[in-house]
Amino acid sequence: MIRVLNLDKYLGGDKILDNVNVNVEKSSIYGLIGPNGAGKTTLLKNIVDIYRPEKGEVLVLGENIKDNKKIKSQLGYIADYQYFYSNFKVEQMVDFYRNTYPLWEEKKYIKLKRIFKLDEKKKISSLSKGMKTQLSLMLNLSISPKVLILDEPTSGLDPVIKRKVLDIIIDEVSTNETTVLISSHHLGELERICDHIGIIHEGKILLEDSIEKLKSNVRKVQVAFKDGIPEDIKNNRDILKIESRGRVYEIIVNDHMDEFISQIKQYNPILLETIDMSLEEIFIYKMGGVGYVFEDITL
Numbered sequence: 001m002i003r004v005l006n007l008d009k010y011l012g013g014d015k016i017l018d019n020v021n022v023n024v025e026k027s028s029i030y031g032l033i034g035p036n037g038a039g040k041t042t043l044l045k046n047i048v049d050i051y052r053p054e055k056g057e058v059l060v061l062g063e064n065i066k067d068n069k070k071i072k073s074q075l076g077y078i079a080d081y082q083y084f085y086s087n088f089k090v091e092q093m094v095d096f097y098r099n100t101y102p103l104w105e106e107k108k109y110i111k112l113k114r115i116f117k118l119d120e121k122k123k124i125s126s127l128s129k130g131m132k133t134q135l136s137l138m139l140n141l142s143i144s145p146k147v148l149i150l151d152e153p154t155s156g157l158d159p160v161i162k163r164k165v166l167d168i169i170i171d172e173v174s175t176n177e178t179t180v181l182i183s184s185h186h187l188g189e190l191e192r193i194c195d196h197i198g199i200i201h202e203g204k205i206l207l208e209d210s211i212e213k214l215k216s217n218v219r220k221v222q223v224a225f226k227d228g229i230p231e232d233i234k235n236n237r238d239i240l241k242i243e244s245r246g247r248v249y250e251i252i253v254n255d256h257m258d259e260f261i262s263q264i265k266q267y268n269p270i271l272l273e274t275i276d277m278s279l280e281e282i283f284i285y286k287m288g289g290v291g292y293v294f295e296d297i298t299l
């Protein structure tokens with residue numbers, strides 16, 4: 001449904017995206033995560049044809065997005081910052097979308113209006129940041145998008161609206177088979193709604209996987225041995241991090257979990273427990289694995 005193929009993008013003379021490949025399946029919710037400045041917004045702007053790649057291409061609903069009006073009419077995009085005609089009132093902006101998008105659904109708009117409670121008579125310039133995001137969500141959901149691209153859609157929303165928005169996105173996927181690509185730093189939210197995750201770092205896709213697989217591959221193991229930890233366990237190449245508290249070792253393992261557990265069992269551990277990790281923890285350890293670490297600093 002969304003395919004980014006071998007894409008390079010330069011901005012201000014710098015290579016911002018480097019041979020990026022992304023694959024988002026139909027009716028799935030794909031979370032794009034990465035550190036500040038990794039290239040998330042740049043990638044999303046390439047997908048919606050605001051930016052043109054120097055190399056590679058973007059296919060949406062099976063077609064190249066470049067100048068493709070038909071596909072764009074089925075594409076909803078919530079940008080990181082909302083740019084509207086500031087002199088417009090909310091109702092004028094709604095009219096603009098109503099008359100521009102052939103798949104506009106009035107019933108859906110009325111339903112969303114009840115949820116978001118925006119005053120249609122208000123000038124857009126007088127709306128708060130969160131209210132502008134709400135307006136953008138309302139407009140882009142009312143066009144019955146087949147594909148929805150969301151760039152940090154919940155930043156600036158209050159907790160009640162935030163939860164509502166996430167529920168609406170899930171509902172959109174299950175009732176309309178919408179394909180969703182969402183970039184966010186709120187990994188707890190993504191963990192709740194996404195089925196796939198892509199990590200981008202310094203303009204390159206580091207990994208792309210289902211949350212289920214990611215969570216079963218990267219796990220925490222607590223282990224203790226009577227006579228200290230054997231060397232070949234300590235040196236296992238799949239270990240992302242190892243820490244000890246007395247005799248108990250806490251080990252973050254990146255892959256080949258079953259083999260690692262069998263290896264541990266050969267040494268008759270006195271404690272062996274595997275613990276699930278949150279997406280946020282997984283992200284931090286994965287980023288540590290590619291050298292993106294923070295120092296402990298006391299100010």
Ligand SMILES: Nc1ncnc2c1ncn2[C@@H]1O[C@H](COP(=O)(O)OP(=O)(O)OP(=O)(O)O)[C@@H](O)[C@H]1O
Pocket residue numbers: 011012016034035036037038039040041042043
């Ligand atoms: N118009 C521009 N001209 C030059 N460089 C740019 C421009 N826009 C973005 N960049 C650079 O491209 C890189 C990626 O920026 P981008 O906004 O895509 O990152 P991001 O992953 O969305 O970051 P964040 O999580 O902080 O929003 C950054 O180094 C940024 O400085």
